[in-house]
Structure formats: structure tokens, C-alpha cells
Amino acid sequence: MPARRTPAQWIERQLPKLVVSPLFAASLFFVYGFIAWTLYISFTRSAVLPSYEFAGIIQYERLWDTPRWYVAIANLFIFSSLFMAGCTVIGILLAILLDQRIRIEGTIRAIYLYPMALSFIVTGTAWKWILNPGLGLEHVIRGWGYESFRFDWLVNPDMAIYTVVIAGVWQSSGYVMALFLAGLRSVDDEILKAAAIDGAGPMRTYSSIILPMVRPVFLSAFIILAHLAIKSFDLVMALTGGGPGYATDMPATFMYSFAFQRSELGEAAASAVMMLVTVIAIIVPYLYSELRRTGR
Amino acid sequence: MSVFNRSAAFVFGVSVLLGSTAAHAGGTVEVLHWWTSGGEAKAVGELKKTFEAQGGKWIDSPIAGGGGDAAMTALRARVMAGDPPTAVQLKGPGIQEWAKEGALNDVDDVAKKENWDAVLPPALAGIMKYDGKYVAAPVNIHRVDWFWANPQVLAKVGASMPTTWEEFNVTADKLKAAGITPLAHGGQPWQDATVFEVVVLGVGGPDFFQKALVELDEKALTSDTMIKSFDQLRKLRGYVDPSFSGRDWNLATAMVMNGEAAFQIMGDWAKGEFLAAGKKPGTDFLCAPAPGNGYILNSDSFTFFKVSGADRLEGQKILASEIMSPAFQETFNLAKGSIPARIDVPMDKFDSCAVKSHDDLAAAIKANALVPSMAHEMAIARTIRGEFLDVVTNFFNSDMSSADAAKALVEGVKRAQR
Numbered sequence: 001m002p003a004r005r006t007p008a009q010w011i012e013r014q015l016p017k018l019v020v021s022p023l024f025a026a027s028l029f030f031v032y033g034f035i036a037w038t039l040y041i042s043f044t045r046s047a048v049l050p051s052y053e054f055a056g057i058i059q060y061e062r063l064w065d066t067p068r069w070y071v072a073i074a075n076l077f078i079f080s081s082l083f084m085a086g087c088t089v090i091g092i093l094l095a096i097l098l099d100q101r102i103r104i105e106g107t108i109r110a111i112y113l114y115p116m117a118l119s120f121i122v123t124g125t126a127w128k129w130i131l132n133p134g135l136g137l138e139h140v141i142r143g144w145g146y147e148s149f150r151f152d153w154l155v156n157p158d159m160a161i162y163t164v165v166i167a168g169v170w171q172s173s174g175y176v177m178a179l180f181l182a183g184l185r186s187v188d189d190e191i192l193k194a195a196a197i198d199g200a201g202p203m204r205t206y207s208s209i210i211l212p213m214v215r216p217v218f219l220s221a222f223i224i225l226a227h228l229a230i231k232s233f234d235l236v237m238a239l240t241g242g243g244p245g246y247a248t249d250m251p252a253t254f255m256y257s258f259a260f261q262r263s264e265l266g267e268a269a270a271s272a273v274m275m276l277v278t279v280i281a282i283i284v285p286y287l288y289s290e291l292r293r294t295g296r
Numbered sequence: 297m298s299v300f301n302r303s304a305a306f307v308f309g310v311s312v313l314l315g316s317t318a319a320h321a322g323g324t325v326e327v328l329h330w331w332t333s334g335g336e337a338k339a340v341g342e343l344k345k346t347f348e349a350q351g352g353k354w355i356d357s358p359i360a361g362g363g364g365d366a367a368m369t370a371l372r373a374r375v376m377a378g379d380p381p382t383a384v385q386l387k388g389p390g391i392q393e394w395a396k397e398g399a400l401n402d403v404d405d406v407a408k409k410e411n412w413d414a415v416l417p418p419a420l421a422g423i424m425k426y427d428g429k430y431v432a433a434p435v436n437i438h439r440v441d442w443f444w445a446n447p448q449v450l451a452k453v454g455a456s457m458p459t460t461w462e463e464f465n466v467t468a469d470k471l472k473a474a475g476i477t478p479l480a481h482g483g484q485p486w487q488d489a490t491v492f493e494v495v496v497l498g499v500g501g502p503d504f505f506q507k508a509l510v511e512l513d514e515k516a517l518t519s520d521t522m523i524k525s526f527d528q529l530r531k532l533r534g535y536v537d538p539s540f541s542g543r544d545w546n547l548a549t550a551m552v553m554n555g556e557a558a559f560q561i562m563g564d565w566a567k568g569e570f571l572a573a574g575k576k577p578g579t580d581f582l583c584a585p586a587p588g589n590g591y592i593l594n595s596d597s598f599t600f601f602k603v604s605g606a607d608r609l610e611g612q613k614i615l616a617s618e619i620m621s622p623a624f625q626e627t628f629n630l631a632k633g634s635i636p637a638r639i640d641v642p643m644d645k646f647d648s649c650a651v652k653s654h655d656d657l658a659a660a661i662k663a664n665a666l667v668p669s670m671a672h673e674m675a676i677a678r679t680i681r682g683e684f685l686d687v688v689t690n691f692f693n694s695d696m697s698s699a700d701a702a703k704a705l706v707e708g709v710k711r712a713q714r
Contacts, residue, residue: 047679048393049372062714067704068686134539155483155541157693244483244541245693246686260365262682263393 035276042269050265059270068246069271072254075161076278079168079250080229086169087225088218091176096206098177099184109181112174120171124238127167128154157247160240164232164248167239172228176221183214219286226282230275251275322352323611327598328374329385330367332360339631343435346618352611357381375399380601382612386432387597388423388674394599395426401600401609402429403616410620415638417657419666420595423674432599433619434637436629439653440563440592440669441494444549444570445582449476449558457584461498461528464559464587468535471558478535480557482543485689489671489681491561492529492688494586499525502590502665509670512680512709518702526691526698533692541693552581561586563594563672567649568633583649591660594672595637683708 045055063069094112098105115123130136131154141149153159187210195205233252240248242257249257251271259268325347331340337358344354359367367385374380380399394400407413407430413421416434424432443464445457450467453474458464468478481487497505500521508516516522537557540548549569551557560566570581577583585591598619600612618624625636626645635643635650639658643651660666668674673681687708691701 049376049397058714062711065711065714067690128542132539134537152538155539160541241484241542243485243689243693245485245488245689247693257682260369261678263678264682 038269038272038276041265042273044266046265046269048263048265055266059266062267063270063274066267068249069251069254071246072249072251072271075248075250076230078161079164079232080226082162082165083168083172083229084222084225086165087173087176088221090169090173091221092180092211094173094177095180095184098181109178112177114174115171116175118171120232120235121238123167123171124235127163127170128239131163131166154240155244157244160244160248164236164239168228168232168235171235172225176225179217179221179224180214183217184210187213223283223286227279230279230282251278322347322350323609323614324353324355324607325382325611325615326355326357327383327385327615328357328359328367328371328381329598330359330364331385332358336632339628342627342631343619343624346621346624347615350614350618352614375601380603382603382608383598383600383615385596386599387595388668388672389677390673391423391432391597391599392426393677394601395431399602400426400431401602401612402426402431403433403600403613404429406430406613406616406620410617412620415620415640417593417637417639417661417666419593419661419668420637423595423668424597430616432597433616434595434597435619435625436596436632436634437637437653437657438563438565438594438596438634438672439585439656440490440594440672441497441586441588441590442562442564442566443582443584443586444552444560444562444566445558445584446552446555447579447582449552449555450582452476457582458587459584460587461495465531468559472535477537477551477557478559479532480548480551480560481532481536481540482545482548483536483541483689483693484544485685486671487545487548487562488689488692489685490563491532492525492692493592493670494561494588495528495532496522496525497590497592497667498587499528501588502660502663502667505588505590505592505667509684510668510675512676514706514709517705517709522702522705523698526701529688529692530698563669564635564649564653565633567647571633571647577647577649583652585652585656589663590665590667591656592667592669594669594674596634597637677712679712680709683712 040052041050042059043054043056044051045053045058098109098112102108118126131151133139133150133152133155138149138151141151153163191209191213192205195209200209231252232250233256236242236248236250236253242249242253251274255268255271255275258264258271327340327343329340331337340358344356347354357370359370364385371381371384371386375394375397386394391400412424412430412433416424417437420434420437424430424434443457449471450456453467453470453476455467455470458467471478481491493505493509496509500508504516504519504521507513508519508522537551545562545566546569548557548560549562549566550573552560553570553573553575564583567577567583570577575581598615600616603609603612620638622636622638622641625638625641629636629650630645633650635646635654635657639654639661643654646654657666670676670681670684675681676684684705687701687704690696690704691698696704
């Protein structure tokens with residue numbers, strides 16, 4: 001009997017692996033293979049075409065000698081911290097408001113979630129028009145008679161990066177809201193009743209009981225927002241094109257312009273590796289804590 | 297196709313890997329370019345028509361997007377795969393970059409036979425050659441140092457076309473006082489750099505331009521003349537409207553057209569916008585060379601890549617010869633708004649701005665005042681150009697001092713050459 005069942009059993013056992021293996025091989029090659037390739041290119045003098053002659057860390061020295069790179073790094077920190085904080089705070093507030101069992105909740109939820117359905121290109125272009133002082137908000141409000149109104153952040157090199165934050169938060173906070181709403185809904189009613197009997201007000205209930213209970217949601221929101229922030233490219237391209245000047249350059253736009261506009265493949269690869277290192281610095285502690293938890 | 301042909305084709309196909317073997321009387325060319333909009337697409341269509349008229353096979357590979365960045369990425373992939381296109385829209389020091397990689401074919405026998413040296417401006421011929429041999433053929437010449445102006449707007453303040461930067465500043469101050477935006481400008485790095493190089497030509501003259509922006513002489517880059525140029529650029533920053541950031545150049549041209557602004561500093565592709573809107577040179581808009589008694593040269597060219605197979609090599613030579621034929625240079629440039637790269641093409645069908653450009657070109661060649669454009673990738677390697685663009689655009693959009701900007705130029709050159 002066992003001898004007769006073996007082939008079928010074998011196929012049944014191996015089928016999932018067989019089905020997954022091409023995908024696995026493809027991702028091994030296209031993701032990790034190209035990461036390795038980029039890493040190697042960052043140690044060469046590649047210019048218009050890749051060259052494979054090892055040249056040490058010259059590209060990293062050149063990269064960290066480029067003023068524009070520091071602007072890109074600073075922008076990444078400003079953008080990602082404000083973007084993540086903004087999305088989380090607004091997302092939680094919206095989720096708590098929606099959690100009050102209001103009417104037409106479905107409609108409101110869809111409205112808040114809708115920006116997520118737009119691509120960053122559309123968001124960026126729309127906000128470019130809204131924020132343009134000659135066309136958008138400033139123009140309209142001045143038209144209403146408030147002649148001294150000024151909102152020219154988009155064309156002000158010191159403030160332009162914050163317009164990217166505004167557009168990014170507008171786009172993504174609805175998604176964070178959905179994450180938290182799901183978390184809030186999963187909290188057991190019994191606990192809420194117990195809190196009410198103990199005399200906790202709504203503020204206290206949320207801050208001391210519910211939010212600590214949805215801690216895992218914070219973590220997933222954090223990871224999703226962090227990777228959106230680091231790879232932010234299309235939003236910047238559509239909204240400001242990296243300008244005014246290069247005031248809103250990000251590591252991703254920096255890399256694009258060095259690789260494709262300047263024939264500096266090596267330095268671009270070095271900047272890509274720096275981005276990868278940043279992502280690893282965020283992701284690895286998370287993976288580590290997750291794996292430890294499941295191991296326990 | 298007979299059996300013999302098929303097996304021959306097979307052997308041949310293996311030997312050249314990806315080469316096409318379908319024989320055509322006039323050769324086969326594959327042309328990679330990013331002329332996909334209006335007048336440009338029409339212009340390249342003219343080339344296709346002429347090539348096909350003599351029995352050749354034309355494979356069109358237009359790759360739109362990113363001002364050629366997308367096409368360059370495609371080109372890189374094609375060359376690395378060993379299957380380059382026959383001819384690529386590629387210009388300036390970019391030609392030398394690819395030549396150094398050994399990726400180009402020369403068409404010197406065609407050039408010698410047709411005596412290209414005698415009909416091209418020497419500064420341009422030098423750019424088309426690698427190791428003394430022609431590897432590219434120019435299709436046109438664009439002049440960069442133009443003032444475009446709206447005569448009705450100038451009349452409002454009783455001004456005429458300025459001939460020096462001092463006159464320009466006086467006129468601009470008057471316009472500003474009258475509530476008119478003096479300068480229509482789009483805040484994109486290449487546009488900032490265009491205005492910058494026009495200012496450098498005006499302040500320092502062609503010899504200084506050549507020393508600083510082409511030969512990258514350190515003394516010239518940090519000289520008082522360079523600092524003065526940055527001072528003038530700082531003045532121009534005060535003459536643009538508040539929402540100039542990121543504006544496309546053709547929208548800036550439209551501002552001049554509609555009378556919202558008086559001047560634009562831009563190459564003569566701006567003329568195409570005026571003409572397309574039905575405006576007449578001289579009455580609806582004015583063109584005048586910017587100060588400096590020089591001529592900043594920008595030129596599009598087709599560069600010939602290392603293809604193999606008799607059919608493709610033949611196509612390449614025919615294409616080279618056709619690009620340089622006076623008839624094609626005339627039709628192409630009438631469609632594109634530039635002037636022929638050959639200086640011996642009759643100009644009677646061209647408009648007054650183009651004729652002016654042609655006459656000034658001849659004068660500039662004689663006076664040795666013809667300089668290649670830095671902003672438009674004619675003068676220096678893309679790496680250094682990129683550094684210059686960073687400095688200029690950062691200067692234009694911040695309160696950096698002129699001396700610091702000049703210093704940053706030198707640092708940029710050093711970093712790029714490291």
C-alpha cells in the first residue's frame with residue numbers, strides 16, 4: 001500500500017515547492033542578484049557604461065563629498081519623520097472618530113481611503129497646481145480680497161520639502177486610518193465595558209487601554225510608511241521635480257539623476273547602496289523581533 | 297528565399313548575432329531618437345522620407361520621455377547586448393564618451409568624399425570627430441544666446457531691444473515699476489544654466505566663455521568676471537515672477553506671447569512656439585542676439601554606432617550622406633525652426649530670425665567667437681555639466697554669494713574629475 005501511494009504523495013508534497021520555485025529563483029536573481037551587482041558597481045569607476053574593474057571606495061568618497069547628497073539625506077530625514085508622524089497621528093484620529101459608530105461610516109471611510117487609490121504622480125500633479133502661488137490656493141484666497149495672504153512654500157527653497165510632506169500625508173493617512181480602524185474593531189467589547197464600569201472616560205479608555213492593545217498595528221504602519229518614505233521618488237518628481245534648485249532632492253531622485261542624466265553609474269550605485277543600508281537598518285531589527293516572537 | 301539563401305542567412309545571422317539580413321537596395325538603418333513632439337517628429341519624418349525614397353529600409357525607434365534620459369537608458373542596454381542601433385540622436389561630448397568605449401563606427405570616407413570639413417563650422421566639426429574621424433553628422437544649429445521680446449510690452453515703457461546687460465537692467469527696472477514681469481523664466485536646472493551661460497557670454501565675451509565654461513580654467517572660473525556674471529544672474533533673479541519654479545520653457549514663451557512678460561532668454565527653439573501660435577517675427581515678437589558679440593552653439597546630431605553586416609553598413613553611409621545633403625538640411629530645419637549645420641545652404645526660405653542667426657554664425661566663425669553651449673551638452677562632459685547645473689540652480693534659488701558660487705564651480709569640476 002505505501003509503495004502505491006508514494007508517487008501521488010510525493011507530488012502532493014512537492015507541488016507547492018515546485019510551484020513556488022520559479023518565483024523564488026526569479027526573485028533570487030532579480031532582487032538579490034541585482035543588489036549584488038549594484039554593490040559591485042559601487043566599487044568601480046563605471047561611468048556611461050558599467051565597468052568591472054575594482055576601484056575601491058572612491059565612489060563613496062566622491063558621494064560624501066557632494067553637497068547635493070547632504071541635501072538629499074537631510075530631506076529624507078525631514079520628510080520621513082514628518083510624513084510618518086503626520087500619517088500616524090491623523091490616521092489614529094480619523095480611526096477613533098470613525099469608531100464612534102456613526103452613520104454613513106462606509107461612505108466616509110471610502111472618502112478617506114480614496115487618496116490611496118491615486119498614484120503619487122496624480123497626487124503630486126494635483127498638489128502642484130493647488131500649491132502654485134500663481135494658480136492655486138494663494139491666488140484664490142487673494143481673489144477673495146485677502147491681498148496679504150502668502151502661501152508660497154512650493155517655490156520657496158527652505159519650505160518646499162514641507163509641501164512634499166503635505167501631499168504625502170494627504171495621500172497616505174487614510175490608509176493608516178484603515179489599519180487602525182481594523183485594530184480598534186478587534187478590541188473585545190468586554191474590556192471596554194469593564195473600563196466603563198471602572199469609571200474611565202473615553203480619553204482614558206483610548207490612551208491607556210485601546211491604543212496599547214493595538215500596538216502591533218503601530219509596527220505595521222511604521223514599516224509601511226518608512227518604506228514609502230525612503231523610496232519616495234514619483235511624488236517628488238511630480239510635485240517639485242526636485243526643485244526649486246535641488247532643494248527637494250531625495251536619495252532616490254539623486255540616484256536617478258546621477259545614473260541617467262550624468263553618466264555616473266558608479267556614484268549612483270554608491271548612493272543606492274547607502275539607501276539599501278538605511279532600509280536594512282530599519283527592517284532588520286523588526287525582522288529580528290518578529291522572528292524571536294514567533295520562535296517563542 | 298531559396299534554400300541556399302536561407303542557409304547563408306543562417307550562417308550570417310549566427311556570425312553577427314542579432315543583425316538583420318534582409319537585403320535592401322538602399323541599406324537598412326535603425327534610428328533611435330526622442331523627437332516625438334510636433335515639429336520635431338515632422339522634421340525626423342523628412343529624413344525617413346528621403347531615406348526611403350532611395351529604396352532603403354528605415355526602422356524607427358522613437359523613445360519618448362525624460363528629455364532623452366529614457367532613450368539613453370535604452371541605448372545603454374542595446375550596446376551592452378551587442379545590438380546597437382545604426383544611428384542615435386546623440387550630441388556633444390556624449391559622442392566622445394561612446395567613442396571612448398569603442399562603440400562607434402566612423403563615416404570618414406563619406407565625409408572626405410563630400411568634403412564636410414569645408415561646409416561645417418570648425419568648432420562643430422571638432423565635436424563630430426573622434427580621433428580625427430567623423431563619427432557623427434550634425435542636422436542643425438540652434439543658437440542659445442537670444443533675447444525674445446514682446447514689442448507691445450516694450451512700447452509700454454518706451455524701451456527698445458537692449459544691447460548690453462546694463463541696458464537690459466534699466467529696461468527691466470522700468471518694466472518692474474510698471475507692474476510687468478520683465479523676464480519670463482522657468483525654474484528648471486537646465487533653464488537656469490541657459491540663462492547663466494548667456495550672461496557669462498555677455499559679461500566676459502567669447503574668449504572668457506571659452507576659457508571658463510569649455511576649457512574649465514580654474515583662474516577664469518574664480519575670476520572677477522565670473523563673480524560679476526553671478527552678480528548679473530542675481531539681478532535677473534529679481535526680474536522673474538514669484539511662481540517661476542519648475543515652469544516649462546514653452547509656458548515661459550507663452551508669457552511673452554500673451555504680454556504677461558517682456559523678455560525670455562532661450563535658444564531659438566522658442567521661435568517654434570511663436571511661429572506655431574501664428575505670430576510674425578518683427579511685429580508680434582522680436583528676436584535679438586544677447587550681448588557679448590558671440591554665438592553660443594547648440595547642435596543636434598546623429599551618431600553612428602558599431603553595426604555590422606553589409607546591409608547595415610551601407611545604410612549607415614547612405615544615411616550619413618543624406619543627413620549632410622543641402623536639400624535635407626533645408627527641409628529639416630524649416631520644420632524644426634533651427635538653421636542648417638552646413639553653412640552653404642541658401643537661406644531664402646527661412647524667416648528673418650533664422651537669417652540673422654546664419655549671418656551671425658558666419659561672422660562669429662570669422663571672429664573666432666563661436667562657442668559651444670555648456671547648458672546644452674555641447675561643451676563639457678555630462679558629469680561636469682551636472683555639477684555646474686547644481687551650482688547655478690542652487691545659486692539662483694538661494695542667497696548664496698557670487699564668490700561662493702564661483703568657488704563651488706571649481707570644487708564641482710574637481711569632484712567630477714576625481
